[in-house]
Amino acid sequence: MAELNIGLIGYKFMGKAHSQAYRNVNFYFEPSLDYRLKVLCGRNEKNVKEASEKYGWEEYETDWRKVVERDDIDLVDIGTPTNTHKEIAIAAARAGKHVLCEKPLALSLADANEMLREVKKAGVKHMVGFTYRRVPAIALAKRLIDEGRIGAIHHVRANYLQDWIVDPEFPLVWRMDKAVAGSGSHGDLNAHMIDLARYLCGEFEEVMGMSKTFVKERPDGGDMDGGLGASTGDQAKLGKVTVDDATLFLANFENGAIGNFEATRFATGRKNKNCIEINGSKGSIAFNFERMNELQFFSKEDEEHIQGFRTILVTEPCHKYMSSWWPAGHIIGYEHCFTHQAFDLIEAIASDQKISPDLEDGVRCQEVIEAVEQSIEKRGWVKIESLREHVTS
Amino acid sequence: MAELNIGLIGYKFMGKAHSQAYRNVNFYFEPSLDYRLKVLCGRNEKNVKEASEKYGWEEYETDWRKVVERDDIDLVDIGTPTNTHKEIAIAAARAGKHVLCEKPLALSLADANEMLREVKKAGVKHMVGFTYRRVPAIALAKRLIDEGRIGAIHHVRANYLQDWIVDPEFPLVWRMDKAVAGSGSHGDLNAHMIDLARYLCGEFEEVMGMSKTFVKERPDGGDMDGGLGASTGDQAKLGKVTVDDATLFLANFENGAIGNFEATRFATGRKNKNCIEINGSKGSIAFNFERMNELQFFSKEDEEHIQGFRTILVTEPCHKYMSSWWPAGHIIGYEHCFTHQAFDLIEAIASDQKISPDLEDGVRCQEVIEAVEQSIEKRGWVKIESLREHVTS
């Protein structure tokens, strides 16, 4: 069996999620490649060494350039803050490595486009980490839509609600620093929703948004370089929040559907309520990530007196991915979106197939993200087309 | 159009519910009889006079015998505490009046049987007030079962949970007095569940129960003759609770199904959670009275990947009773079970049809109630057959 050596850059939240994924692909699935967790990379030697042992990596490294340059690495997985994605991804592609990059792809659309050009030129496999496509309930939603069960789509209604920074005393962390994260709730949360909307409904035509930063200054002292919550700085000082706490936007899709998107970190009591509802001419689907093993489905094709939203417990063997897990009714957890992503990536590399979502999807998402930002600035609608880079390839 | 003059005995909780029903039949439906709210009857003249005016009755009366004896009364509706049902119902039947009697029918099965014999002998229409059959969602459940959608029934799982007397300081009221109410949670709540189970699943074969009185003495001072909560006595004195706070029982049905029933007034936080779930070979239904406009339905006949419990919002014109109400999605309230009951009763009288549930259903229910009581006493199973009175008619 062919081999695949993996190098993972970043060992914190995403590093942990990606590490467990690679460990579990072999445990639950039958991958076509003999892959190895070769090297984990992070800047702090003590921490990355510990993490590499805990998470089952053969080696660790403190300089990502060394990982990218190693001959024995086939896949570079980028799980670091947004501002580092571009440089690492391009270097990896130029070195002939396959690339998996966390979302949002880049600080800017220009950067994202550059990344895409480079991976295309290098001819490597590339993937962007929109893991929600790998939730079995979302895979089922896609199947129902492809089967024509909801008909022509009229509405996409998505909101991604969190509340982890409602408290004004919560300290500044890297996710609130524009230079590192690019944006706040918008790139972090709307990015997921935009990708899901593209996956399930189709391409955006134009958008119109607004954003808000409710708390404009926060105590210093949070983790400014890649984790959640670890406190290091001077808590007596106040620092400036340079990103949005909430971003909302309206949208027209190319197929005539309309959309409503909202991302916020200020929805008290909502922890990770990533909800999407799609209404079509023949039915509807609705999903809430806090109950990620369930999908709601309404069909006008049912007899009239028994129409109603079904709560489908997406744990049956006939549901994508689920025959590899537990008996029906035994739910799976958040981290296995990453397990499925890793499995699909490995299989795509093994069979030399295109991966979805790839960096082109990352660019498409970035176009929408940036169009929303422009629309906020100009206080009017922005066509996605106006941002598109037309490559002659 | 033929006329129907109604006399209602009792003006408290049930009197109010029945009064609004008669007023609303004309408002929402197209009854085949020209009925009139002729006379309301209660012992306390001041109260019954006030109630008769408030609730729209033409006259009031303080002696139920006078109502029963009036030539111009066609239907006697009995909404008084259980211990009075038998005497009033028999007198009414003997006077040739149609009878609607609140549940549970009587203090004992013997009394219930006597009532049934008398109404049969008199040839009048008779009905017992198991109003939950008139919830549109329950009517839909019945329809789905009759359509064969859940197949052969394996399980009935019913519980009726309230919490209004969890507080040991809640005073004694007539519903805790065996001489007036017959039993506690059992006759009050299980009676409804037993009737629903008979309606939806079929006849009971044998039962085995247990009951519990958690609080055995309570302050005097509650309403001892027919309302809820109105305080009149000496609260410093403690009186004895002579009924059950909770009664549970297991059951075998004649058709091979098995049942699990629980009634309690001690389920803290559950206000009127009358739940029934029925599992069959091809599907299941589930209902919760606190969300009485919804029915849950699961069908194994759906394609495998879209099976799930549907939440049917039972407010469509195709749902029984609902075309008389509001547009879809506009729910109706508790009291309209009584409105539907009154409408169905009037229509049955108009068309000279048998009414379901009638006093025979009341007797069948009473048999189960009493069989459970016997099973509690003998600490073993009791066959319903062993209690049945075999009338040669």
Add this chain to the structure above:
Amino acid sequence: MAELNIGLIGYKFMGKAHSQAYRNVNFYFEPSLDYRLKVLCGRNEKNVKEASEKYGWEEYETDWRKVVERDDIDLVDIGTPTNTHKEIAIAAARAGKHVLCEKPLALSLADANEMLREVKKAGVKHMVGFTYRRVPAIALAKRLIDEGRIGAIHHVRANYLQDWIVDPEFPLVWRMDKAVAGSGSHGDLNAHMIDLARYLCGEFEEVMGMSKTFVKERPDGGDMDGGLGASTGDQAKLGKVTVDDATLFLANFENGAIGNFEATRFATGRKNKNCIEINGSKGSIAFNFERMNELQFFSKEDEEHIQGFRTILVTEPCHKYMSSWWPAGHIIGYEHCFTHQAFDLIEAIASDQKISPDLEDGVRCQEVIEAVEQSIEKRGWVKIESLREHVTS
């Protein structure tokens, strides 16, 4: 006791809802006025005569001008399509009658302002029919907000989803005719949401919207003058839909909160899902009209390990209006928002108090409605202030 004679204009959907309300105020509440259902008015004599008898009105009338001119009428209740509101309301006010007017107040803000000026000048009581304020769960939401339980408001997230015209074969009815209805989902559904947002959160500052008409032509043949679904025209012909099927908008509030609003008649499977969620610095509330007896409430003031959204069953005696109904856990239906509205109106007239919401609230709502329409046209944000008429009074 003082008397109040009521004249109701319109006998269809709203006429039915308002009629039951007046009948039930006396039944369930203790109003301070001796009011009478004096006269019901509609253009079709046969229909209005039947309705007046069915709904309990003493008399009927076919010309609303005669109702307004009668000396014995004290309150004119306007339940007709939007295009008639202004003329009737102004005539009633000039004749010295109190006015209750259905929502949306008028076809235009200018009309609404004119109506307001006239009722003010006449010194009569005036109310606009935003009945959702009278849902007990919304009254509880207001109470919780006033008690400071959710703190400073950050988000209002409201959508009102219906699906009654998803089928392109559903015929044209008056609600799709701009000349009669003013707008479609916007005036019909967003009007409610806007009023609730003003009630619970505060005044709008600026808005930005979009709208869509998915089905632009429909078969003729629906009821074009004031009911739902009654078919009269030529179904072979297609007529033009001149209103929106869906209208979405974003909003800034004066207090710094931001809002997201969506109204649609194309959300397949959603029948009357009028949802509002409000997130504040200390808690959140959420409401869904399809489960109108429930309120969701989250409090950060709970101890950390027991924080969660409570489902409050708003049927306790301590909840506004509910002590007049049934024991806890026995839910009420849609129509009783109107019952509560009628009771509150009668009480306000009796005690000579200001009514909320009054025509000024109707105007405020109309400003937002019209600002959204302007924003759609100019594809940019519109300040509410820019539409405000500054009366020197």
Add this chain to the structure above:
Amino acid sequence: MAELNIGLIGYKFMGKAHSQAYRNVNFYFEPSLDYRLKVLCGRNEKNVKEASEKYGWEEYETDWRKVVERDDIDLVDIGTPTNTHKEIAIAAARAGKHVLCEKPLALSLADANEMLREVKKAGVKHMVGFTYRRVPAIALAKRLIDEGRIGAIHHVRANYLQDWIVDPEFPLVWRMDKAVAGSGSHGDLNAHMIDLARYLCGEFEEVMGMSKTFVKERPDGGDMDGGLGASTGDQAKLGKVTVDDATLFLANFENGAIGNFEATRFATGRKNKNCIEINGSKGSIAFNFERMNELQFFSKEDEEHIQGFRTILVTEPCHKYMSSWWPAGHIIGYEHCFTHQAFDLIEAIASDQKISPDLEDGVRCQEVIEAVEQSIEKRGWVKIESLREHVTS
């Protein structure tokens, strides 16, 4: 750091669940012992070899006796069908190994008692696999009860509903063979509920049950020695089902609470709906395993107008186990009950503490299981006391 070498007997459903647990303890937690996945044991060499590689075990073995006899094994984990538990556990204990045994403990109470005597005599650590105690939401339920938040317990209401054998064509598997499994739904599902009730409410005093086998013969051809669903035999032949499809029972607890328990494999549409509700004098808790990251909690100590069942999303760092997982709102899956169990077992061994639940809990549970079986046979109540073996130790 001290070492702990683990030998796991059984490689199918439970073997997979336990294997992932041991692999993940190191990944997510900080165990105090340096444990190793030493040897996996199963009868079929090809299968167990494959499983040992897939699941990360250093070695495999085909004879459990060899595992038990190895000097380098410290902990024997028994994940085989029930009929093998006793022999393996006793041999392991006599060899001085710690023992983790799957539930139900044994085919009979006598066997269970013998096992308990042996592990006590051997002085080894012992644990029984009631993993639901390790669901964070159940740990929270226990905490709330211990904090006195629901007061004195009145009701335990538990049902464990599955539907995997509703189809009469589903073949015979070992779980339907009394000789292998001991009982059907009773030992498999009620065992969990009984343990949870003991954990949360206290000791049983007496029980009264019923059971049913709806389908008495099934096609041969299912996996008869330890997995779910793998078909091997002759499907044309019918074999006899020797266990219950459903077992229900009522209970009195020593502390005055009453209980209602139901286990079934015939609840169409319910996949793994393991529900328990506990009502106390001051509050209630409710749990459904299909939504295992949520706990419902009602408190009478809340102010009256805000009382309601909270849905607590048990994913906060303050919730037991959860600080080791993901940010709040990111749920975990079924298998991690086993991860928590493995962690707690390793910690108990490391610190030489008593483990809960241990084999004594397994015996207590077995007493109730067997008392229910006796009650079914004699059709009357059975005291737990009457089955208890009184060891003088």
